[in-house]
Amino acid sequence: xxxNRNYFIAIALSVLVLIVWQFFYINPRIEAERQATGQQQExxxxxxxxxxxxxxxxxxxxxxxxxxPGGAGGLEVTAVNRDAAIAASExxxxxxxxxxxxxxxxxxxxxxLRLKGYRETVDDDSPIITLLSPAAIETGYFVELGxxxxxxxxxxxxxxxxxxxxxxxxxxxxxxxxxxFDNGQGLVFTRTISVDDDFMFQVDDTVSNTSGETVSLASxxxxxxxxxxxxxxxxxxHEGLLGFFGDAxxxxxxxxxVEEDGIISVEQASAGWMGITDKYWATALIPDQANPxxxxxxxxGEGRARYQTDFxxxxxxxxxxxxxxxxxxxxxxxxxxxxxDGYQDQxxxxxxxxxxxxxxxxxxxxxxFYLLDFFYRLLGNFGVSILITTVLIKxxxxxxxxxxxxxxxNMKKVQPKMEEIKKKHGDDRMAMQQAMMELYKTEKINxxxxxxxxxxxxxxxxxxxxxxxxxxxxxxxxxxxxxxxxSAPDPTSIFNLFGLLPxxxxxxxxxGVWPLIMGxxxxxxxxxxxxxxxxxxxxxxxxxxVVFTFMLATFPAGLVIYWAWNNTxxxxxxxxxxxxxxxxxxxxxxxxxxxxxxxxxxx
Numbered sequence: 132x133x134x135n136r137n138y139f140i141a142i143a144l145s146v147l148v149l150i151v152w153q154f155f156y157i158n159p160r161i162e163a164e165r166q167a168t169g170q171q172q173e174x175x176x177x178x179x180x181x182x183x184x185x186x187x188x189x190x191x192x193x194x195x196x197x198x199x200p201g202g203a204g205g206l207e208v209t210a211v212n213r214d215a216a217i218a219a220s221e222x223x224x225x226x227x228x229x230x231x232x233x234x235x236x237x238x239x240x241x242x243x244l245r246l247k248g249y250r251e252t253v254d255d256d257s258p259i260i261t262l263l264s265p266a267a268i269e270t271g272y273f274v275e276l277g278x279x280x281x282x283x284x285x286x287x288x289x290x291x292x293x294x295x296x297x298x299x300x301x302x303x304x305x306x307x308x309x310x311x312f313d314n315g316q317g318l319v320f321t322r323t324i325s326v327d328d329d330f331m332f333q334v335d336d337t338v339s340n341t342s343g344e345t346v347s348l349a350s351x352x353x354x355x356x357x358x359x360x361x362x363x364x365x366x367x368x369h370e371g372l373l374g375f376f377g378d379a380x381x382x383x384x385x386x387x388x389v390e391e392d393g394i395i396s397v398e399q400a401s402a403g404w405m406g407i408t409d410k411y412w413a414t415a416l417i418p419d420q421a422n423p424x425x426x427x428x429x430x431x432g433e434g435r436a437r438y439q440t441d442f443x444x445x446x447x448x449x450x451x452x453x454x455x456x457x458x459x460x461x462x463x464x465x466x467x468x469x470x471x472d473g474y475q476d477q478x479x480x481x482x483x484x485x486x487x488x489x490x491x492x493x494x495x496x497x498x499x500f501y502l503l504d505f506f507y508r509l510l511g512n513f514g515v516s517i518l519i520t521t522v523l524i525k526x527x528x529x530x531x532x533x534x535x536x537x538x539x540x541n542m543k544k545v546q547p548k549m550e551e552i553k554k555k556h557g558d559d560r561m562a563m564q565q566a567m568m569e570l571y572k573t574e575k576i577n578x579x580x581x582x583x584x585x586x587x588x589x590x591x592x593x594x595x596x597x598x599x600x601x602x603x604x605x606x607x608x609x610x611x612x613x614x615x616x617x618s619a620p621d622p623t624s625i626f627n628l629f630g631l632l633p634x635x636x637x638x639x640x641x642x643g644v645w646p647l648i649m650g651x652x653x654x655x656x657x658x659x660x661x662x663x664x665x666x667x668x669x670x671x672x673x674x675x676x677v678v679f680t681f682m683l684a685t686f687p688a689g690l691v692i693y694w695a696w697n698n699t700x701x702x703x704x705x706x707x708x709x710x711x712x713x714x715x716x717x718x719x720x721x722x723x724x725x726x727x728x729x730x731x732x733x734x
Contacts, residue, residue, distance in 0.1 A: 207435055209267040216265035217243050221293075223308050224301045228328045229464060234302065235265065235273075238290045239310055239322060241332070242266065242273035244463055246412070253607050253615045262412050262463060271357045272407075274414050274461050276334055278320075279443065280348035285316030287348055294322065304328050317342025318449075330464025331474055336457040340449040347448050350457045352416040353441035354407050359386045367593075368488055368601055372428040372440045374405030375482045382428070389430040389438060399425045402481050405440045406462070411603040413486055417460035417478070418442050462486075465603050468500060488601050495594040500602055507604070513617055514610030517595075517693050524591060525700050532704060537712060544712075545574050592694075599689040610692065614645070617689030621645045642684045645691045650680030652698035659705050659718050 210216035222233035225244070232243040244263035251257045263272050278287040288294070294310040302308045307325035314320070321337045340346055360370055372384040377400045384395055397405075401423045406415030418424045426442040447455050460478065464470075466487050475483035489496045502523070506516035525532070548570055556563035599605050605618040613623055621643025623629040626636045629644060654676040683691050709716050 208269050210265065213261075213264050213268050216267040219267065220265075221296075223296050223310075225326070226301060226303050227326055228304075229330060230326070231259075232263070234308075234324065236294045236296060236310070238275050238277070238292060239288065239294045239324075240265075240273045240275045240290075241461060241463060242271070246465055249411075249465060249603075249606075253609075260412065260465075263414070266355070266357065269358065272355070272414075274352070274354045274416065274463060276336075276350065276352045276416075276459055276461070278338075278348045278350055281346065283344060284314075284318060284346040284348050285342075286314040287318070288312050288320055288322075302326055317344075318346065329467075329470050330462055331478075332461040332463070334459045334461060336459075337454055338447075338449060338457070339454045340451060343451050345448060345450050347446045349444050349446040350419070350422075350459065351441060351443045352418060352459055352461075353439055354405075354414045354416060355437055355439045355441075356407055357435065357437045359438065360409060367490065367597060368410060370409055371407070372405075372438065373408055373486070374403060374426060374428075374440065375485060376400040376403040376405075376426065377481065379403075381482065381485050384428045386430075386438065389428050390432075393430055393432070395428045397426045397428070399423055404462075404480055404483060405442060406486070407438065407440055408466070408486060408488075410601065411466060411606055412464065413462065413466055415462040415483075415486060416440070416442060417462065417480055418444055419458045420479075422447070422457070467603055468497075468504070488597070490593070490597045490601075492590050492594045492597070495590055496597045499591075499594050500598045500604075503598060504604060507608075512610065513605060513608040514614065514689065514692060517599075517617075517689055518696050520595075521693055521696050521700065524588075525697070525704065528588065529704070532701075533708060537708060545570060595693055596686070596690050599687045599693075605687070605689060608689075610688065614688050614692075617692075618687045620685055621688045621691060642680060643688075645688055645695060646680050646684040649683055649691050649695035649698065650676045652695050652702065653679055655718065656698050656702050656705070659702065659709075659716060 210219060217233065221236045222243070223236065225232045225234060229247055231245050231247055232241075234240065235242050242263050242265045244261075246260040246262055249260040251260060263274065265271055266273055275290065277289045277292070279289075280287040286292070292312055294312050296308060296310050300306075300308045302324060304325075304327055307323055310322040310324070312320040312322075317340060319339045319341070321339070323335045323337075325333045325335075336350070338348070369383045369385070371386045372389060373382060374397065375381050376397055379398055379400060382397060389395060402420050403426070404415050404417045405426045405428075406413055422444045424442045424444040426440070429439045429441065431437050431439065444457075447457070449455050460480075462474070468484075468487060471486055472484050474480055484497075499520070503513065503516045503520050506519050507513045510516060510519075549567065552563060552566045552570065556566055599618055606616070608617045609615045610617055614621065620641060622641070623643040624636045624641045625647065626640045626642065627633075657672055657676065683694065706716055706718075
């Protein structure tokens with residue numbers, strides 16, 4: 132039993148080292164920086180500097196392939212607020228079941244987009260989520276598609292191009308909009324934009340050449356952002372620039388990395404996508420998969436700092452009196468798992484599901500989500516779904532856990548023989564170990580069997596943590612009572628008597644009801660076995676539930692509920708197996724011994 136305890140302690144402390152520093156220390160900073168973000172968004176200043184960035188044209192004699200969008204340019208804040216920036220340009224309205232906003236006819240930019248189905252807080256009256264905003268404000272974030280061309284092509288659509296639209300045009304799933312641009316030198320660009328009920332835009336361009344000469348041009352796309360999330364980066368979640376590029380696979384670039392490197396190039400690909408992702412929202416460019424392209428992740432620090440993911444397709448040659456067609460897609464919205472997977476299948480977008488950060492245990496995390504989602508759709512409550520899923524996980528691991536607990540029970544049976552060996556070989560460690568191994572062999576006991584269920588459940592624990600933390604389906608998902616968001620920590624605290632006292636407590640003291648329940652179940656589970664004789668082990672066993680209670684108080688409530696329920700099932704399972712093996716359950720004796728007054732040492 133002593134060896135088993137050592138393994139349990141080692142495993143628990145390993146988990147503690149990996150995660151406590153991030154969540155126990157960072158949580159107060161998260162709250163402070165969220166407040167700072169709100170203040171920053173309100174404090175947008177006016178700057179008289181001109182305009183926003185255009186797409187750099189190739190130098191004289193240079194092929195279109197030599198240029199990429201997003202070079203230098205004067206990028207200054209020019210509007211006092213978002214409404215003023217939107218009102219400063221002609222627009223085409225967007226209205227779908229999922230989105231509301233408008234397309235800026237200058238640059239044909241997607242720079243005004245809000246998500247109807249998501250609010251900033253659990254309050255039904257809170258504002259809906261704003262995803263994209265004009266470049267003229269401090270928190271600008273937009274997606275743009277355009278062209279770079281040779282000198283012979285003349286002006287081509289870019290950041291400053293003013294497109295024409297029919298009066299009263301409105302983009303809905305039933306009514307695509309058509310934009311046109313005539314460059315005055317024989318090239319006419321016709322852009323048809325359509326949208327589905329969710330978050331995917333289809334952008335189909337037709338370029339007609341009536342110039343009498345063969346011209347070359349290349350399409351580009353970029354997702355540009357002038358700010359980044361101010362919450363601290365958490366190691367289990369990627370927020371920043373990302374893309375998937377055929378054989379090159381998935382690339383995830385943190386904001387800090389691209390700030391350091393400036394431009395991170397990606398080899399040319401013939402299939403893939405690229406964009407910018409937040410925890411729950413993302414923008415993604417899906418270039419025409421029929422035309423190879425080169426993509427990059429970039430940070431431009433000159434002038435107004437900005438982050439950009441872009442692509443430039445191979446140059447297209449348009450003969451005199453000829454036309455070419457270019458088909459691109461733009462995703463902008465919430466990272467709902469069924470929707471993302473549906474786009475991957477419907478449009479054959481390679482590995483589009485990796486836009487959601489499933490993590491190292493993808494093969495566990497995604498099936499686990501679908502299991503949770505199945506019970507949610509059946510019962511309408513993700514909290515109940517977590518409880519049922521936990522039971523199923525316990526059933527899967529039951530054979531292994533059964534062997535573990537049987538082995539632990541057998542260890543308790545031979546405890547008297549082990550004590551005899553210790554007394555006989557107490558001064559000879561080698562002889563004592565040999566005698567112990569012989570005893571294990573004779574009694575058919577595996578001394579490390581007790582740690583296997585814990586080792587195998589650690590990936591499941593982290594996979595469930597990923598599901599609860601990163602999937603938008605868990606965002607603002609209520610349980611019962613005071614838990615209105617399973618993806619957020621339990622909002623109550625013992626330090627204000629769970630809200631009875633009229634004051635707020637600091638974030639690091641938010642020790643809610645569910646963390647306390649988890650701590651109690653962990654304490655009871657550890658008391659199922661005899662108290663270790665070593666004083667150091669006793670101290671660790673006494674304090675570990677307290678430490679984990681504080682640590683998990685900063686975790687999503689859904690994960691704490693899972694852990695508390697898992698502990699409860701483990702107590703019942705272990706008690707049943709120990710009773711069946713005829714081994715004494717130490718729980719009640721340990722509890723009595725813990726609170727029994729200890730005799731004073733003799734004078």
